[in-house]
Amino acid sequence: MLISKKGILFLSVVLLILSVIKLFNFIPNFLGGFLLVFDFVLFFLCLDPILKYLKITSSNFFKTLFLLIYYSISLSLIYYITGLNNFSILAWLIFNFGVIFFFYFSGKIKSVKISLSTIKIFKADVKSPEFWAILIILFFLIGYFFYYPIIDGSPTPWPKPFLIGFTLFLIATFLLLKRLIAEKNNLILASLYFFLITGIIAIRYVLSYGYDTLIHQGSLKYILEYGQISPLTPFYIGQYVLEILVNMFSGLSFTFLERWAGPTLFLGLIFFGGHYFLRRLKLQNNFLLIPISVILLFPNIFSYTSPYALSLLWGIIAILFIFLFLSQRNESDLKIAIFCSLASFFIHPFVGLNILIWSIGLYFLRKNKIQNVKDRLLVGIIFVIASLAVILAFILYNWLKDSGLTIYNPLYFIGNFANIFTDPVWYLRDKYPWWLGLIYFYEKIHFFLIFFLALYWPIKKLDKVKGIIILISISTLISAWLFVSSFKIDNYFYGDQINYGYRLIQVAKWFLWPIILVLLSIFFTYLKKVKIIWRYLIIILISVLITISWYLTYPRQDDISHMNVNSIRKIDYRAINLIYDNESGKNGYVVLSNQIFGAGAILKYGFGPYYKVEGEDMFYYSLPWGSKLSSIYNKIMTTETENINSDLKQIKDIIKPLGINKFYFVYTDAWSPAPKIIEQLNYLSSDHWNIDNKIFIVLIKI
Amino acid sequence: MKILKISFSAFLLVVLGLALLTPAQAKMAPSRSMNIYPYYYPYFIFNKDISNIKSTDNVGSIHVPKVSEVIKKLK
Numbered sequence: 170m171l172i173s174k175k176g177i178l179f180l181s182v183v184l185l186i187l188s189v190i191k192l193f194n195f196i197p198n199f200l201g202g203f204l205l206v207f208d209f210v211l212f213f214l215c216l217d218p219i220l221k222y223l224k225i226t227s228s229n230f231f232k233t234l235f236l237l238i239y240y241s242i243s244l245s246l247i248y249y250i251t252g253l254n255n256f257s258i259l260a261w262l263i264f265n266f267g268v269i270f271f272f273y274f275s276g277k278i279k280s281v282k283i284s285l286s287t288i289k290i291f292k293a294d295v296k297s298p299e300f301w302a303i304l305i306i307l308f309f310l311i312g313y314f315f316y317y318p319i320i321d322g323s324p325t326p327w328p329k330p331f332l333i334g335f336t337l338f339l340i341a342t343f344l345l346l347k348r349l350i351a352e353k354n355n356l357i358l359a360s361l362y363f364f365l366i367t368g369i370i371a372i373r374y375v376l377s378y379g380y381d382t383l384i385h386q387g388s389l390k391y392i393l394e395y396g397q398i399s400p401l402t403p404f405y406i407g408q409y410v411l412e413i414l415v416n417m418f419s420g421l422s423f424t425f426l427e428r429w430a431g432p433t434l435f436l437g438l439i440f441f442g443g444h445y446f447l448r449r450l451k452l453q454n455n456f457l458l459i460p461i462s463v464i465l466l467f468p469n470i471f472s473y474t475s476p477y478a479l480s481l482l483w484g485i486i487a488i489l490f491i492f493l494f495l496s497q498r499n500e501s502d503l504k505i506a507i508f509c510s511l512a513s514f515f516i517h518p519f520v521g522l523n524i525l526i527w528s529i530g531l532y533f534l535r536k537n538k539i540q541n542v543k544d545r546l547l548v549g550i551i552f553v554i555a556s557l558a559v560i561l562a563f564i565l566y567n568w569l570k571d572s573g574l575t576i577y578n579p580l581y582f583i584g585n586f587a588n589i590f591t592d593p594v595w596y597l598r599d600k601y602p603w604w605l606g607l608i609y610f611y612e613k614i615h616f617f618l619i620f621f622l623a624l625y626w627p628i629k630k631l632d633k634v635k636g637i638i639i640l641i642s643i644s645t646l647i648s649a650w651l652f653v654s655s656f657k658i659d660n661y662f663y664g665d666q667i668n669y670g671y672r673l674i675q676v677a678k679w680f681l682w683p684i685i686l687v688l689l690s691i692f693f694t695y696l697k698k699v700k701i702i703w704r705y706l707i708i709i710l711i712s713v714l715i716t717i718s719w720y721l722t723y724p725r726q727d728d729i730s731h732m733n734v735n736s737i738r739k740i741d742y743r744a745i746n747l748i749y750d751n752e753s754g755k756n757g758y759v760v761l762s763n764q765i766f767g768a769g770a771i772l773k774y775g776f777g778p779y780y781k782v783e784g785e786d787m788f789y790y791s792l793p794w795g796s797k798l799s800s801i802y803n804k805i806m807t808t809e810t811e812n813i814n815s816d817l818k819q820i821k822d823i824i825k826p827l828g829i830n831k832f833y834f835v836y837t838d839a840w841s842p843a844p845k846i847i848e849q850l851n852y853l854s855s856d857h858w859n860i861d862n863k864i865f866i867v868l869i870k871i
Numbered sequence: 872m873k874i875l876k877i878s879f880s881a882f883l884l885v886v887l888g889l890a891l892l893t894p895a896q897a898k899m900a901p902s903r904s905m906n907i908y909p910y911y912y913p914y915f916i917f918n919k920d921i922s923n924i925k926s927t928d929n930v931g932s933i934h935v936p937k938v939s940e941v942i943k944k945l946k
Contacts, residue, residue: 574935587889617887624876643879 170283177215177281178273184208185266191418192255192262198420205418208262212236215269218277226501230445234438234486234505238512244410245515252396253413294353299344306341307361310334311372318375322738322765322839325726326373335716338365342712349457350696350704359456363440366464369723371432377424378736381475383768386423389413391776398776407516408476431475435482439463443686446489450496452690461711462686464718466619466678477672480517483509484524485679488641491528492683494535495634503532519669520676522562523648526555527641539633552640556647559673564656573659582654589653589671590616601728609729612721616678623684628691635684642680649673662795734839737769741837744864745770748833751868759824760790761802762835767792780827787823797823802834806842813849821871831855834867841865 172180184207191201216232225231243261244253251257272278294300313334319326328334345362348355370378377383385405389412391398412426421430440459447454487509494502506528514521530551537544568574590613592598598606623642628635653670657663696704724732745766752758755778760766767790779786782797791798798820805816820832834850836842842850847865851857856868936944 568935569938571938573937576933576935578932583886584889587886590886590890613890614887617883620883621880624880640875 172214172281172283174273174278174280177211177269177278180211181266181269181273184211185262188262188418189259192259198418201417202415202419202421205415208265209236211269212265214281214283215272215278217279218272219268223504224500225504226499230441231501231505235508237434238483238508240414241407241411241512242515244414245406248392248397248406248410253392253410254396255417257396258414258417294355299348300355300358303341303344303348303358304361306337307358307365310337310341311361311365311368314369314372317373319373319736320376320739322734322736322741324732324734324736325724326369327720327723327725329726335720338719339712339716342715343708345457346461346708346712349455349461349693350708352453352455352697354455354457356456359460360440362457363436363460363463366460366719366722367436368432371428374428374736376737376739377427380735380765380768382427383737383765383772385409385475386427387768387771387776389416389423389426390772393417405476405516407512408479431479435478438482438486442486442489443682446493446683447686447690449493450687452687453694454690455693458686458689458693461715462682462689464715464722465689466682466685467718467722477517477520480513480520481676481679483513483516484520484676485682487513487524487528488638488680489683491524491531491641492634492638494531495637496631498535500535503528503535507532518562519559519672522558523555523645523676524641524680526558527551527644530554531637539637548637548640552644555641555644557651559648560651560655563652564658567658567660575657577655577657579651579655583650585654585667586650586670589649589667589674595732596729597731598729605728608717608721611717616674619678619681619685622688623681626688628684628687631687638680638684642677645673645677645680649677660795665795734837735765737765738863740860740863741766741769742773743860744835744858744866745773747858747860747866748835749774755789757829758789758831758833759798759820759829760833760835761798761805761820762791762833763802763806763837763840764790764792764794764799766790766835780829782823782827805834805846806836806840808843808846813846817853817869817871825871831868831870834869836865838863 184204187196187204188208190196191204196204213232213236216235217227220227220231220235225235247253247257247261269278314326317328341362345358348358377386388398388405389409392409393413393416408431412423412430415421415426415430416423440456443459443462444454444456447458487506490502490506490509493499494506507525510521510525510528512521514525530547534544534547534551537547539545539548564574592613596609620642623635624639649670652673653666657666696707699707724730726732748758748760749755749770755774760770767788770790771792776788778789780789781787787796787798791802793799801816801819805813824830824832836847841847850867850869853869854867855870858864858866860866
């Protein structure tokens, strides 16, 4: 189909008018969603002059990335300058369409030919029973998860027992690997498999998974109403602005967007990015390599809903392009890597800063072949800066905010770094079968296994490229080490630092992904030549490994892992509503509860009220984790027999000066205090409620 | 490059060795330990929680004065 220049002008005018009308809600939401897609496609078609100006070779993948990054960064800037509202989005749209009009009148827009290239999805193998067997298994498993959503906050998405499910998965994996070696490529099978591997949390947790996403949804609602949210945190905005744009046009709820938009974008771009990467390197580029490499690289990452994941996504795409640049020396790749790193940095500096320094550093060295001593020294300098950047930025940011700071010797505290790799608190190793011990041993050594594999498995012709990629990964790893063992900032828990360090470790692992992709691609091509008996043995072994990794990818409840409820349950909202209704609002009381309730209350009734306590804002629910009310609550919940009078006095000392004389204490069947503490609470209560023997609310007046 | 490879491998092996020293049992009683933690939260097997160490402890620490303290002094 050919669209003439005038056709593009006409389309632009129509879409602009419709978009403006939609912004002021004169068009139904479902049409608004389509409108947003059409706007995106139109901008996509008119991008060539900009790429030409930036001297970037045009390709559909580049254009998609470029446009998404542009959306994220430009809307973030608008957020900071004016806040997001109908008028600022309108100005943004007019600017975008204005650029198209400018290109049209300066003769830079050419006619566009749209060819919907038919993807040979089904090929001839629809006749093969193997194909249908896999398809049926995948549909069955995905359908099963959709059919049984989780609303009781179950800590694990795995049904119990699920032996049939794992066996079916193992069979499907085996058949898929067989097809991979036979070089049978099929987009539908690979994408369904990828969706099954990575999408279970999104599929099953219809009320959202975990704590963070509830806060994000609360923040998004607030921004939609007021344009900005304060205190202005630089994190997250790059993702928030995209979600708000989609919500404004399509009316899709933030719960839906947090649940699906993030994961879809993440998985979609990873999927096509990996495929594009292998195609450019002229390696075997079967779509199936993407899910297999991801699952083998990652037991343990299961949630792609947070801004951290979106930032990570841009970091991963950036590293793919750095790899491509180093192997093919096409400057366009490096420019795309810089754009991606910038997007990553805007969304979450933790992930973005490191890769941004590498991309910019390599841009300065783009003409050098990194063979002589001087070049290597320069790479060394980039390495040092990248390793230190994250912690220096973090320290400086907090120090300028007048936080107390102490610096420590990271070698002395190397054990703290090792702590990241030890069991989490919910692992109990009392009694368990040997095979489960083996699975958990695999989980424990997994990171080191992957790292040594990437480090020591040579790749012909690409070994130097591999060296730089590993350096990038190591620099992130060093950041993680320094993060947990070289400084302490007031207001941050050691647990916070461990958590950030853990995230950086995951980033370091993802940065090895291009290497793993190349290795797997070469390995499966080689496997074709291996004797049939060995070939099948190896396929079985890998299938088992993938099934184990699938199991480890999500939180578990088994003889070792005893994870507790950490997602909101339907019944929790009854407690939140009960307190709200009982008090006819949010003022005049505080609530001590586990933080999921606080997050649920923010989502349901918005932020605030906040009270000034010793110069700091205190929320009326015991949030966040480090707040005074939260630490008192945690103390009461974890004590065995002691008298809680001193804790109650502490609460009184905090709330009395604020003119508040009552508080609610909430505990659940999933996490309750010791029996003696419950006795004391009930004795002191002036009222109490029991919701289906699952939630217990005690009102105490002081 | 080789030196970097070997030294970093050694570093990681030390970390792995330390990580494998996980205690056989949970330190807290099970009923109290399964509490709702916001994030990944490991056992502190080496018991070197930095937040518990004061700058006066002899572990090579440096206390950096707060910005407000620096400004006060400068004034």
